[in-house]
Amino acid sequence: MNSSFKIFKNLYRDSVSLMQISARICKLDGIDRAAVLMGTETNREQLADAGFGSDIDAGPNDLIVAVRGNDDICARALEEATEQLSAPVDSSADGVVRKQVLTSLQMATEQSSEANMALISVPGDYAAAEAMKALRLGMHVMLFSDNVSLAQERSIKMLARDNDLIVMGPDCGTAIVNGLPLGFANVVRRGAVGLVAASGTGLQEVTCRIHQLGEGVSQALGTGGHDLHEEIGGISMLYGLDALIADKDTRVIVLVSKPPAPSVAKQILARARAAGKPVVIHFLGAQPADIEGRGVVAAPTLADAGNIAVALLRGDAVPASEAVLAVAEQDMLDVHCAKLPARRRFVRGVFAGGTFCYESQLLCQKQGFRGSSNTPVKGNELLTDVWTSIGHAFVDLGDDVFTRGRPHPMIDPTLRNERIVTELQQPETAVVLFDVVLGYGAADAPATELATLLRETLSPDDSTGSPLLIAHVCGTDADPQDREAQISALRDAGVLIAGCNAQAASWAAYVASLQMNK
Amino acid sequence: MSHLFTQPLKVINCGLESFARNLAQAGGEVETLSWQPPAMGDIQAGLDLAYLMQHPLVEQANKNAFQRYLDAQPTLVDVMPAAEAIPEMATRKLILHAGPPIAWNRMCGPVQGAIVGAILFEGWAASHEEAERLIMDGVIDMEPCHHYHAVGPMAGIISPSTPLFVVENRASGRRAYTNMNEGLGKVLRFGANSEEVIERLRWMRNELAPTLRVALRFSGDVELKPLMAQALHMGDEIHNRNAAATGLLMKRLVPALLGSGQPLDELRRVIAFILGNDHFFLNLSMAACKVMMDAAAHEPFSSLVTVMARNGVEFGVRLSGTGNRWFTAKANPVEGLFFPGYGVDDAAADLGDSAITETAGVGGFAMASSPAIVKFVGGTPDDAIANSRRMQFITLGGNGAFTLPSMNFAPTAAGIDARKVIDRNILPVINTGIAHRQAGIGQIGAGITTAPMPCFVEAIRALAEEVRRHTGETS
Numbered sequence A: 001m002n003s004s005f006k007i008f009k010n011l012y013r014d015s016v017s018l019m020q021i022s023a024r025i026c027k028l029d030g031i032d033r034a035a036v037l038m039g040t041e042t043n044r045e046q047l048a049d050a051g052f053g054s055d056i057d058a059g060p061n062d063l064i065v066a067v068r069g070n071d072d073i074c075a076r077a078l079e080e081a082t083e084q085l086s087a088p089v090d091s092s093a094d095g096v097v098r099k100q101v102l103t104s105l106q107m108a109t110e111q112s113s114e115a116n117m118a119l120i121s122v123p124g125d126y127a128a129a130e131a132m133k134a135l136r137l138g139m140h141v142m143l144f145s146d147n148v149s150l151a152q153e154r155s156i157k158m159l160a161r162d163n164d165l166i167v168m169g170p171d172c173g174t175a176i177v178n179g180l181p182l183g184f185a186n187v188v189r190r191g192a193v194g195l196v197a198a199s200g201t202g203l204q205e206v207t208c209r210i211h212q213l214g215e216g217v218s219q220a221l222g223t224g225g226h227d228l229h230e231e232i233g234g235i236s237m238l239y240g241l242d243a244l245i246a247d248k249d250t251r252v253i254v255l256v257s258k259p260p261a262p263s264v265a266k267q268i269l270a271r272a273r274a275a276g277k278p279v280v281i282h283f284l285g286a287q288p289a290d291i292e293g294r295g296v297v298a299a300p301t302l303a304d305a306g307n308i309a310v311a312l313l314r315g316d317a318v319p320a321s322e323a324v325l326a327v328a329e330q331d332m333l334d335v336h337c338a339k340l341p342a343r344r345r346f347v348r349g350v351f352a353g354g355t356f357c358y359e360s361q362l363l364c365q366k367q368g369f370r371g372s373s374n375t376p377v378k379g380n381e382l383l384t385d386v387w388t389s390i391g392h393a394f395v396d397l398g399d400d401v402f403t404r405g406r407p408h409p410m411i412d413p414t415l416r417n418e419r420i421v422t423e424l425q426q427p428e429t430a431v432v433l434f435d436v437v438l439g440y441g442a443a444d445a446p447a448t449e450l451a452t453l454l455r456e457t458l459s460p461d462d463s464t465g466s467p468l469l470i471a472h473v474c475g476t477d478a479d480p481q482d483r484e485a486q487i488s489a490l491r492d493a494g495v496l497i498a499g500c501n502a503q504a505a506s507w508a509a510y511v512a513s514l515q516m517n518k
Numbered sequence B: 001m002s003h004l005f006t007q008p009l010k011v012i013n014c015g016l017e018s019f020a021r022n023l024a025q026a027g028g029e030v031e032t033l034s035w036q037p038p039a040m041g042d043i044q045a046g047l048d049l050a051y052l053m054q055h056p057l058v059e060q061a062n063k064n065a066f067q068r069y070l071d072a073q074p075t076l077v078d079v080m081p082a083a084e085a086i087p088e089m090a091t092r093k094l095i096l097h098a099g100p101p102i103a104w105n106r107m108c109g110p111v112q113g114a115i116v117g118a119i120l121f122e123g124w125a126a127s128h129e130e131a132e133r134l135i136m137d138g139v140i141d142m143e144p145c146h147h148y149h150a151v152g153p154m155a156g157i158i159s160p161s162t163p164l165f166v167v168e169n170r171a172s173g174r175r176a177y178t179n180m181n182e183g184l185g186k187v188l189r190f191g192a193n194s195e196e197v198i199e200r201l202r203w204m205r206n207e208l209a210p211t212l213r214v215a216l217r218f219s220g221d222v223e224l225k226p227l228m229a230q231a232l233h234m235g236d237e238i239h240n241r242n243a244a245a246t247g248l249l250m251k252r253l254v255p256a257l258l259g260s261g262q263p264l265d266e267l268r269r270v271i272a273f274i275l276g277n278d279h280f281f282l283n284l285s286m287a288a289c290k291v292m293m294d295a296a297a298h299e300p301f302s303s304l305v306t307v308m309a310r311n312g313v314e315f316g317v318r319l320s321g322t323g324n325r326w327f328t329a330k331a332n333p334v335e336g337l338f339f340p341g342y343g344v345d346d347a348a349a350d351l352g353d354s355a356i357t358e359t360a361g362v363g364g365f366a367m368a369s370s371p372a373i374v375k376f377v378g379g380t381p382d383d384a385i386a387n388s389r390r391m392q393f394i395t396l397g398g399n400g401a402f403t404l405p406s407m408n409f410a411p412t413a414a415g416i417d418a419r420k421v422i423d424r425n426i427l428p429v430i431n432t433g434i435a436h437r438q439a440g441i442g443q444i445g446a447g448i449t450t451a452p453m454p455c456f457v458e459a460i461r462a463l464a465e466e467v468r469r470h471t472g473e474t475s
Helices: A015-026 A041-049 A071-086 A105-111 A124-136 A150-162 A200-212 A235-246 A262-273 A302-314 A327-337 A354-366 A414-424 A446-457 A483-492 A501-516 B002-006 B017-025 B043-052 B056-071 B109-122 B128-136 B195-219 B224-232 B243-259 B264-275 B282-296 B353-359 B363-369 B371-377 B381-394 B418-424 B453-471
Strands: A002-008 A031-038 A063-069 A117-120 A140-143 A174-177 A180-183 A190-197 A217-222 A252-257 A279-283 A296-298 A346-351 A393-396 A429-437 A468-474 A496-498 B010-014 B029-032 B074-081 B094-097 B141-144 B163-169 B175-178 B305-311 B314-319 B327-330 B335-338 B395-404 B410-416 B429-435 B443-450
Touching: A002 A071, A015 A031, A015 A063, A015 A071, A015 B335, A031 A041, A031 A071, A041 A063, A063 A071, A105 A124, A105 B010, A105 B418, A117 A124, A117 A180, A117 B017, A124 A140, A124 A150, A124 B010, A124 B043, A140 A150, A150 A235, A174 A200, A180 B017, A190 A200, A190 A235, A190 A302, A200 A217, A200 A252, A200 A302, A200 A354, A200 A429, A200 A468, A217 A235, A235 A252, A235 A262, A252 A262, A252 A302, A262 A279, A262 A296, A279 A302, A302 A501, A327 A501, A346 A354, A346 A414, A346 A501, A354 A393, A354 A501, A414 A429, A414 A446, A429 A446, A429 A501, A446 A483, A468 A483, A468 A501, A483 A496, A496 A501, B010 B017, B017 B029, B043 B418, B043 B453, B056 B282, B056 B395, B056 B410, B056 B453, B074 B195, B074 B224, B074 B282, B094 B109, B109 B128, B109 B195, B163 B195, B163 B282, B175 B282, B195 B243, B195 B264, B224 B243, B224 B282, B224 B395, B243 B264, B243 B282, B282 B305, B282 B353, B305 B353, B305 B410, B314 B453, B327 B453, B335 B371, B335 B429, B353 B363, B353 B429, B363 B381, B363 B395, B363 B410, B363 B429, B371 B381, B371 B443, B381 B395, B381 B410, B381 B418, B381 B429, B410 B418, B418 B453
Parallel strands: A117 A140, A117 B010, A190 A217, A190 A252, A252 A279, A279 A296, A346 A393, A346 A429, A429 A468, A468 A496, B010 B029, B094 B141
Antiparallel strands: A002 A063, A031 A063, A174 A180, A174 A217, B074 B163, B163 B175, B305 B314, B314 B327, B335 B443, B395 B410, B429 B443
């Protein structure tokens, strides 16, 4: 232990500056004590009391640096102090106004009072509170977050209704408002078809189809998957429907949902019939007879909803359903199935989009193929081990069991691609059915990586009877990923590309029936 | 909703940043929040906060409370012994201390030392041992100053014969009280209780207070708000720097003292004492702030913070809408600079009622007016302005009576809204002195600290309960 000091003659610094320097040298490892002060009588007494000796020859105008600690550190501390004392004054105090970081919705509305939409994707535990705040601040809400309880969803939506606002969600993955994408959305042109959907990928499928047919979308609103439950009463769908009815840019309306609770369906249908403009409804798995009525057309599939909407818009006849195979399609599939051995009997669906999984199950069931799924439709079995398919199986890789702690397969398709390969390698697999979803938020080039993987897995010689690969690409030519490029990458890897999910599922069912009869 | 279709879409993105990038890429207007779970992740408190946000009852209550705060006219009207100002103090052995309530055995060193000193000063005991025995025997009642409309810096000790400044709100007639500043060094408010300290207290009681009382009769009442406003323009923030305010006060008092006909040697001692202490005005600043905040208190459903105070162990907060309840939490550490020879290990936890100044919109909230002391926060005048500006985000409005020259004479941010503190995760900033944790050593540094978040979280939960009880809703 050593004490040493240094005197700077006729150097004045204010006491706060001195304390700053002493704080700095105190932090040096091995320094026991440090004092930087002016040599007034009181200060010198204080130094003497602290054991620095009484022989410090300094006056009130002299600056003293005194340190105690390990020998070498003391020298370094004195050096450091000298450096600090001779450093030029930082003049960065230029009065520039620093922008306050925005930490809350209310703070943001104070900065930009015209904010009219809150896009909320915070963890589910906090999502309800943020949504309520947004509503109280007069903003519409798109609630991407999931894990919001039905009770909370109900109170949020009641609050929205009372304030003439919409809540899209919870668990709403996509919407297009005023031509702008919210969450996962495809780039579609603006036009005269307005949509409200309780299904994210369902909404994407229909908007893409409308775009592919050359028409466009006025607004595409989401409601979240629970909106048409009895408890919620379809608050968001009814609100969105009313808004589209009132919107002069919307000439045809499309509604998409899983079948609503009967009381909710009744309200929606009543409202739709009084819309004053055509309403196309696709309730997945519902009987058309339950829906059809004045001004309301039931669409058998998601893509059909888009087809019908465009036909109504153009005054064309309602086209045939995508679920009905043309002779040419059957011929094409007959050729591909020729080399498939009879033991390959099952359809294996591996999906990123939940609604595509759902629709595929429904369409296969219609052709007599019941199966199992981690998200089974009525009549299908729950897959007991989600990692292992049995019989006809339809796996939704976007389901919670697969996304816990992992990104959704639309964002990162790694796990989904692995599952496709696994299914390809099963001896009983006749066809691997899958979807590729494009648009904002989705992976940059989802088909490319998969195509490479498929080429590695599949034998170059087609005669071995590998399972068929059937897919559809949900997207548009304007999407950041470029639909055509994704399609060619998949085709080159031997994938049969259907125009829509309904067609892909129908192809798969047709293959299953061919194999069954071998 | 169809309204929305005809307006430009302006999105606030709360969560995944990539959504904002997509929107911007598509030509949308979007602002992404730097969001983190509010209320320290307490989900129920977060829902309570959402419930109270823009709540009409709370909004109206805050408007009322804030207006009463703005309307307050703190005026120094008298000097009198505590037992005369606060009748309860004449009937029992009551000692008031800073901060929220706390039992003797949990008190920090400086407060314990100061209470012993007060007992000696009152003559209730002749020795330290005897004083402590009285405390152990439960003969001495100890309560917060705030329970009696009083405030005191640091230990904040007021005993029955302590002379108090009486500050009256001219708008309501309500009064607040504070003790007189003893100066620096060995003083009671830092827990010193040696004979020298007690002797000074006796002199303050016997000579300083009566002399000032007479002088006040000559000067007439002293309106404090204009004086404080002027001091803010002269480099004080009237919490940690009171040099200008003390001078301004003396400008009023000296002619009155000289004209009061009191013996010249007494006047000389009184004037020398006050001029020897640049912090003399601090206590008056605090009492003025207290009477302003009391004006805003007890407005049902208001989320306005009316008290922030520390007892050296805990930090306590009161809201206008939750009456006399305290919401307490461990005090946050002080970021500061230490006098030579002292360090962070020597420091007591944050102490004193002086955070009433920040509660009323001065002190740390007015840091921009006091570049002379910004180095205590380890920063530049820019940092000071940034602090003052940041406080605008958690307050109900500005106090036009107090303006900040360096911010183009913007009113000081005033009226802390507990909702905003939680929602925005911005804590009220407090300028503070640092006391040695042992009694009697005194001030060892100064710096900046913040009010702890849990106080506000608890307060908001309690307020939500009040509002729900009133409206008959359930959570």
